Amino acid sequence: MLSDIASSEYSPLAGSAGSPDKKRAYMIGGGAALLCFGLLVLSGSSGVVQHNVVHTPQMAAAGVDVQAPPAAIGGAPKGTVATESVEFTSTQYDLVYNILSFAIACMGSATVFFFFQFSLVDKQYRTAMVITALVTLIAFYHYIRIFNSFTDAYHDENGKITATGVPFNDAYRYVDWLLTVPLLLMELILVMNLEPEETRDNCIKLGSAAALMIVLGYPGEVSPNMSTRWLFWVLAMVPFVYIVYTLFVGLSGSVADQPERARGLVNGARWVTVLSWCTYPIVYILPMMGVSGAAARTGIQMGYSIADVIAKPLLGLMVWQIAKRKSKA
Numbered sequence: 001m002l003s004d005i006a007s008s009e010y011s012p013l014a015g016s017a018g019s020p021d022k023k024r025a026y027m028i029g030g031g032a033a034l035l036c037f038g039l040l041v042l043s044g045s046s047g048v049v050q051h052n053v054v055h056t057p058q059m060a061a062a063g064v065d066v067q068a069p070p071a072a073i074g075g076a077p078k079g080t081v082a083t084e085s086v087e088f089t090s091t092q093y094d095l096v097y098n099i100l101s102f103a104i105a106c107m108g109s110a111t112v113f114f115f116f117q118f119s120l121v122d123k124q125y126r127t128a129m130v131i132t133a134l135v136t137l138i139a140f141y142h143y144i145r146i147f148n149s150f151t152d153a154y155h156d157e158n159g160k161i162t163a164t165g166v167p168f169n170d171a172y173r174y175v176d177w178l179l180t181v182p183l184l185l186m187e188l189i190l191v192m193n194l195e196p197e198e199t200r201d202n203c204i205k206l207g208s209a210a211a212l213m214i215v216l217g218y219p220g221e222v223s224p225n226m227s228t229r230w231l232f233w234v235l236a237m238v239p240f241v242y243i244v245y246t247l248f249v250g251l252s253g254s255v256a257d258q259p260e261r262a263r264g265l266v267n268g269a270r271w272v273t274v275l276s277w278c279t280y281p282i283v284y285i286l287p288m289m290g291v292s293g294a295a296a297r298t299g300i301q302m303g304y305s306i307a308d309v310i311a312k313p314l315l316g317l318m319v320w321q322i323a324k325r326k327s328k329a
Contacts, residue, residue: 088154088161092298097156100147103305107140110313117320125323128190132316135180135187139312142176143305145169150301173304174221177214182207184311185243188269191322194254206246209239217284226288233284240281244274262325269318272310279307 088096114133118126146169153168154161185206189199213236220232247270258266283303287296 086294086297087163088294088298090156090159090161092294093154093156093161095298096150096301097147099302099305100143100150103309104140104143104147106309106313107136107143110136110316111140114316114320117324121320121323122327124193125191125326128187128319128323131183131187131190132319135183136312136316138179138183139176139308142172143308145172171218171222174214174218178211180312181210181214184273184315185210187316187319188273191319191326192251192254192258192266193326198254202246202251206243209242213239213243221284229285229288233281233288237281240277244277247274259326261328262322265318265322265325269315269322272315272318276307276311276315279303279310283307 111133114129114136118129118133121129149166149169149172152166153164155164186203189202189206192199194202216232216239217236218232220229220236223229223232251270255263255266255270280303283300286299286303291299
C-alpha cells in the first residue's frame, strides 16, 4: 500500500505537472486542508492551555481564577446530556488526552489525503471516495468537540486531576456515529460497483440498520442503571447481527464476482469492518463487567477511539486501494 502512494502514478503529491484531474486533486485536497485547519482554529485552544496548569503565589495574589474553564467553542454545551464526573489519576487523564489527540490527527490527515485522491480514480468510484473523506471529516470535527469537552471538564494541575464542574459531554460521539456509521457501510457497498438496484437496496437496508443500532445503543450508554444498559445493548445487537450477516453471507456472491486484483481487498475490507465493530459492544459492556469510575471512563474513551481509527481512516485506505486497483483494470 505504501509503495503505491510513492509510485509515479501519484506524482501530483510530489509536485509534478499534471493533467486536469491532477489539478483538480490539488484544488480539492488544498481546500480540505484549509477546512481542517479552520476547524482546528475555530475549536479554540482550551485543551492546550489547560494541560499542566501551574499554580503560583503571584497568580493567587493577582486573583487569577485558574479553576475557571475558558469558554472555548468546542466546550460542552449547556443543557446537553453528559455523563457524571469521575476522579482521574494523572496517568488516566494523559491516556484519554493523548488518544483523543491521536484520533484528531488521524481523522484530519486522512480527510486531506482522501480528498486529494478523489479525482485520481475512475468516475464510478468517486462517490465512494467522497463518502470516505466525509466520514473522516465528520469524525475529525466531533473528536475536536470531544477533546475540548474533556479538557473543559478536567484540569491537570501539577499531576493532580480536578473536575471543573463542567460536565464531560460524550454525546458528541453518538452524534458522530449516527452520521458516519451508515456512511461507512455505503462507501464499502459503492466501491464494490454492484448493479444499481442492488447498490441502492443494500445502502438503504444497511444504512438504516446502522442508524437504528446507534439510536438503540445511546440510552444504555448514558444510563447509570446496569439493567437498562444491558437491555439496550441487547436491542442494539439485533441490527448489528443483521449487518454482519449481510456483509458475510448476503454479499458473499458479490465479493466472488469482484475483479481478481481487488477481490482480496474487498474481502479484507469486510473483515476490517466487522472486527473493528466487534470492539464497540465489548467496550460498551465494560461498566457491566465490574469496571467503574475513572477506569471505566478511560477504557471506554480509549476503546472507542482506537476502534474509530481502524473503522474510518484504515478502512478508508482500503476503499481507496480498491478504487485505485479497479481504476487500473
